[in-house]
Amino acid sequence: MNALQLSYQLARRFRKSQHHSGFMGFMAKSSSLGIILGVAVLILALSVVNGFQQQLVERLLALVPHVEYVAADTPIDNWQAKRKQLAEQDAVASAAPFVAANAMAQYRGELAAAQLRGIVPEFESQVSIADEFIDGKPLAQLAGNELIIGQQLAKQLAVNIGDDITLLMSDVTNKSKGLSAPIRIQGRVVAMLNSHGPLDKQLIYLPMSRLQSAFSMADHQVTGLRVTLHDVFAAQTQAMAIGRTLSDYVYVNSWIRTQGSLYADIQMVRTIVYLSVFLIIAVASFNIVSSLFMEVKEKQSAIAILRTMGASDFVIMHAFLLQGVVSALFAIIVGIVIGVLLAMNITELFAWWSAFIGENKLAGVYFIDFLPSQIHWQDIVAIAVIALVITVLASIYPAWQASKVDPAKVLGN
Template structure:
C-alpha cells in the first residue's frame, strides 16, 4: 500500500533524529511501560482473587451458625436439616475455642476448632494443605497445627503436646484450665495468617473438655454452591434451625478483602490507562510537529496526484505504529513478568530477608494469574486510544494547501 510505504519513508527520515524523533520515541516508551505495568498489575490482582476463592474460601466457613448461650443439640439432625436447604452443599459440626498450646514450657495461643475428621472434608479443603497424615485417618488423640505455631514451639510430627482450654464448668474465671494431651499428626501449610492461628482436633475431645453431650456442639458450618450468595443462603437456611444462633458468612469476615481487590483493580485500570493516554498525547504533539515540518513533502505529494485519503492514512498509520510498537513490546515484557513474578518475588524475599506480605494479607507470597482476556482488552483499548490520538494530526495533513506552501 502506498500509504504504508510513504509512512515508512517518513519514519526513516533524518529529521526523526531531532525533537520530533525524541517525542515519538518517548511516546512509544510511555505506551510500552503503561501496557507492561497494566498486564503485570492485572495478573497480580487476578492472582489474589484466585487465591481468595481457591485457598482462603476453601478453608474459612462459607456459612457459620454459632450458639451464643446453650449448645446446639442433636447436631446430626441439624446437619441433615441444613443440607436439605436450597444452596447448601454440605454441613458439619464444629466447636471453636481459644486455647494455649504448650510444649516444653513454651506457650502459643491458637484458635482451636473441634471437627469431625470423617466429614470435615465436605465443608473445608484444609486437608489439601496438611503435611502429614490424611484428615480422615486422624484419631481423637491427634492434633493438626498451623505451620508457624509448630515452628515457633519447635514441634515436629509425633511430638506430644498439651492444650490448655478454659474450664467452662468452673465457678471462678481464674480457675485452672483443663489440660488435654495430644500428638502432633500434621502441619497446616497454607502460606498465610491461618498458619499462625489454626489448630484442628477431634470434636469428641472438646465435647468432653467442655462437658457437652455427644450430640451437642457450639456451632455448625456449611458449604454453599454460590459463594457470592453466601449471606442470602445463610439467612434463608438459618430460619430452618430451631436453635438460637448467630448467623455469619464469609462476607462478614473476608468480604472487605474481596471488595478491596475489586477496588484496586478499578484504580489500576484508571491510573494506567491515564498513563497510556498521556503517552498518546505525546503522539499527538509529535505528529502535529511532523505535519508542520513535512508540509512541503505533503504539498509535493498532492501535486503528484496523491489523494486526501492517502495523505490521511499515511499519517494515521505512522501515529498508530508508534503506539503499536510500544504496545507489542509492552505486552511481551508484561507477559514475561506476569508469568515469572511469583518466582521473582520469592527470590527477592530470600535475598532481602523481609517479606512485606507477611502478616498483612491472607497469603505470604505474590500470586499471578495471566488472563488472555486482559491481554486482548489492554491491546484493543491502547490501539483505540492511539487511533483517536492520530485523527487530528492526520486531518491537519489533509488540509495542507500546496499552492500556499510551494508558492511561498
C-alpha cells in the same frame, strides 16, 4: 490506486523518513516505548492481582468457613439431621458440624491464645483442604487426645510434634454469676498446620467429642454448622436464605465478614492498577500527538505538493492517522508479548530475587509466601483495545491539521 491504498503508501513513506530524522525518530521511539512499558506493566500487574485472587479462593477460602451458623444461646440439637439438611441445599457443596471455643494453650510456662475447633474428621475433610497444609498426621486420622496446631502458634509456645500441651477454657455451661475454675484438657500435638495465613497463629484442631465431653454436651449437640458453597462469592447473599431452613436461633457468619477486607483490598489494588497504568498509556499515546504535529510541520511542503497534485483531505488525514495507528499497534503487540512473558515467569523471578537478597518479603505478611500470577486473556484484549482507542483519538487532531495545510501559503513562501 484507490484513496486508502494511497494513504497507506504515504504513511509508509512518512514512517520511513522518520528514521532518518534524529529528533523525530527519537520522539516516535519514545512514544512507542511508553506504550510498550505501559501495556507490559498493566498485563503483569493484573496477572499478579488475578493470581492473588485465585490463591485467596484456592488457599484461604478453602480453609476458612464460607458460611457458619453458630448457636446463640443453647447448642444446636440433632446436628446429624441438620447437617444433612444443609448439605442438600442446591447452593451448598458440603456441610460439617463443629464445637468452637476460645482457650489458652500452655506449655512449659508459655501461654498463648488459641481458637479450638472440635471437628468430625470425616465431615471436616469435605469442607476444608487443611490436609494439604498439614505436616504430620492427616486430619482424617485425628482421634483421642490428639491435636493439630497452627505452626505459628507452635513456634510461639516452642512446641514440637509429640509434645503434650494443656488447654485452659472457661466453663461456658456455668450459668451462675460466680467465678468457676477453668476447664483443663490435655492433648498431644500430632501435626502442624502451615497455611501461611492467619489460621497458623491461633487454630487448634481436636476431635469434637473431646470438647463435647469437656462442656458436658450430648453427642447430638454442637455449637455450630459449617457450610461450603459452590459459588464462594455468593456467600453474602446465600447465607441468610440457607440459614432459614434451620429451626434453631443462630448467628450467621460468612467469610465476607471475616476475610472480606482482604478481598476488598485486592479489588482496590486492581482498580488502582487500571487507573495508574492507563494514565501511563495515555501519556505515551499523547506523545504521538507531539511527534505527529512536528512531522506535519516538517512535511508541510510535501503535503502542499500532494494537495496541488490532487490528493484529497481524506488521503492526507488518513496517511497521518495510519502512522499513529501503526506505531501504536506495533507497540501494543510488543508490550503484550513482554507482559505475557513476564507474567508467566514472575513466580520464578520473585523466588530468584528472594534468594538473591536472602529475604522473602511476602513471608509472614500475606497468606502465601510466593508471588502468584494468572493470565486472563480477556484482560489482555481489553488492554489492547483501550490502548488502541486512546492512540487513535490522540492521532485524529494532528492528522486533521495535516489535511488543512494551505498549499498557497506554504509554497508561496
